[in-house]
Amino acid sequence: MKDISIIAVGGYNEIGRNMTAIRIGKDIVVMDMGIRLDRVQIHEDTDVEAMHAADLINMGAIPDDSIMENVDGTVRAIACTHGHLDHIGAISKLAHKYHAPIIASPFTADLINQEIKSEKIFGVKNPLHVMKAGERFQVTQDIELEFIRVQHSIVDCVFAAIHTPMGTIVYANDFKIDRSPTLGEPPDFARLRALGKQGVLALITETTNASISGKTPSEKIAKDLVWDVLLGTEESKSGVMVTTFSSHIARIRAIIEAAHKMGRKPVLLGRSMEKYWGTAVRTGYAGQGDVTVFGRRKSVDKALKRIMTEGKDKYLPIMTGHQGEPGAILSRVANGETDYLVESGDKVIFSAGIIPQPLNESNRHTVVTKLKMRGGRIYDNVHVSGHACREDHWELLRMIQPEHVIPSHGNLVSHTSYLMMAEETGYSLGSNFHLVRNGQELLID
Ligand SMILES: [Zn+2]
Known part of the structure; x- marks a missing residue:
């Protein structure tokens, strides 16, 4: 033995x-x-x-x-x-x-x-x-x-x-x-x-x-939550940004589907979005979702500039930064470091919970406060574990x-x-x- x-x-x-x-x-x-x-x-x-x-x-x-x-x-x-x-x-x-x-x-x-x-x-x-x-x-x-x-x-x-x-x-x-x-x-x-x-x-x-x-609720419930927030509103002309886990392909696909239903172009922004979505494309998990992806800072900034000129109501940017990480796209937008202007009534959807650590809580508090100061409306915890x-x-x-x-x-x-x-x-x-x-x-x- x-x-x-x-x-x-x-x-x-x-x-x-x-x-x-x-x-x-x-x-x-x-x-x-x-x-x-x-x-x-x-x-x-x-x-x-x-x-x-x-x-x-x-x-x-x-x-x-x-x-x-x-x-x-x-x-x-x-x-x-x-x-x-x-x-x-x-x-x-x-x-x-x-x-x-x-x-x-x-x-x-x-x-x-x-x-x-x-x-x-x-x-x-x-x-x-x-x-x-x-x-x-x-x-x-x-x-x-x-x-x-x-x-x-x-x-x-x-x-x-x-x-x-x-x-x-x-x-x-x-x-x-x-x-x-x-x-x-x-x-x-x-x-x-x-x-x-x-x-x-x-x-x-x-x-x-x-x-x-x-x-733990099914991911189907998370999809319903995301769709309810994105589609169930009379305020359909405002700017909307979504942030979620870049490795959560099922969630990103639910957001992309919602974007199409809203008549908006989904755009994935951030280095880790590019990494995980690229992996999903190679392994067949990305589906038919028509989506453009920008990873590097320069191309992200260009994309955000284009969204501003063509109209925020034509796009649904899906970006990194749900934990308020400094340097992630959402933090850069909140800081006014990009051409994307958060204006009164724009929506910011966190399809993620806070990972409970003081560092995250502090970072998230900072980014949310900055977005609110620009007039952003915050939809927190549109998420299941x-x-x-x-x-x-x-x-x-x-x-x-x-x-x-x-x-x-x-x-x-x-x-x-x-x-x-x-x-x-x-x-x-x-x-x-x-x-x-x-x-x-x-x-x-
Ligand atoms: Zn895990």
């Missing part, structure tokens, strides 16, 4: 910089290598691409994988569940240390490829293996990796099932239980139930929204009935909320429910 252990490398004490290593005997499968951006953003002009791994580890920005040196085994595969930076953002800094392939779904793999190409210090030469949900990868003779389709706030998100001779480990990081998504299919419930029937040894799960009661709430977590637990549960991707507060739900479902802390902190290895009996 081989023994199995879970090594919490990053993302167990915080939201961000996810990395988990699963050791089966002397073979290791690594799940995710992410970055924690709030640790980077507090320094002005930080060029992550030009920073050394050790410095980023010292800042607490990427997982401290030095603990891997004490783990008795060899990394055979690195798998990433989706393209958010807290899951792939450290690949370019850490993956080259391991002689193992990187496995990811098409959209995620395209983003990883871009991360690796823009890296200025390390040459990451690990082979990149593209695998769709529903497919399997033979890691070693007796270890198999399977991707299972789920929904989240980015397309092509998967659960990973690691099949070992001692049982199956399910890695559920991140997800929402969305039965009516606007892009892609609902989670593969049949497969999850089948896994539950066969028996799941352990579930490693995110806990981001575990303290929020009830169920991409993370499962408490009852969604309960449902997943019942569906796959794991022998052991390990919360990840959260802090002690969200882990404890999850624990209280799990206790009601029959789990007990210390016997089959395990709280693990960054840097610890948990042996599963």
Whole structure:
């Protein structure tokens, strides 16, 4: 019999910089290598691409994988569940240390490829293996990796099932239980139930929204909210700007569709809009949406100037800056740094919540105040989350009935909320429910 252990490398004490290593005997499968951006953003002009791994580890920005040196085994595969930076953002800094392939779904793999190409210090030469949900990868003779389709706030998100001779480990990081998504299919419930029937040894799960009661609304509800704000108004001649997550392709497509219904031209503005939309075009997720994209500052400024001359009522600009990030397009517009004039009665729609950190709250407050001072009307939080709430977590637990549960991707507060739900479902802390902190290895009996 081989023994199995879970090594919490990053993302167990915080939201961000996810990395988990699963050791089966002397073979290791690594799940995710992410970055924690709030640790980077507090320094002005930080060029992550030009920073050394050790410095980023010292800042607490990427997982401290030095603990891997004490783990008795060899990394055979690195798998990433989706393209958010807290899951792939450290690949370019850490993956080259391991002689193992990187496995990811098409959209995620395209983003990883871009991360690796823009890296200025390390040459990451690990082979990149593209695998769709529903497919399997033979890691070693007796270890198999399977991707299972789920929904989240980015397309092509998967659960990973690691099949070992001692049982199956399910890695559920991140997800929402969305039965009516606007892009892609609902989670593969049949497969999850089948896994539950066969028996799941352990579930490693995110806990981001575990303290929020009830169920996370479907992305269909978010589309309704966006459409209601954009189309349900008598004030149809005013200037309208929308800001949202540039990686949230489903949401951007809902906004583009609304623009066409309004008789306006949708325009995507900002470097990260260009990056993610380009990825969506290459991987087939962009659909038929007739949209123009401007990434670089000069072309963005030109586009905004053209919108002003041709008339704000002819366009729907969709831009970066929903967290009030200085330097993002919305902040530049609010500061009057572009030719786009915010006038009395113009609408600014935030199709995003505030990511709860003092830095974001302060930045967002600044940008909203500046927009209001120019007469802008603010529509806040036209959004639903991409993370499962408490009852969604309960449902997943019942569906796959794991022998052991390990919360990840959260802090002690969200882990404890999850624990209280799990206790009601029959789990007990210390016997089959395990709280693990960054840097610890948990042996599963
Ligand atoms: Zn995510």
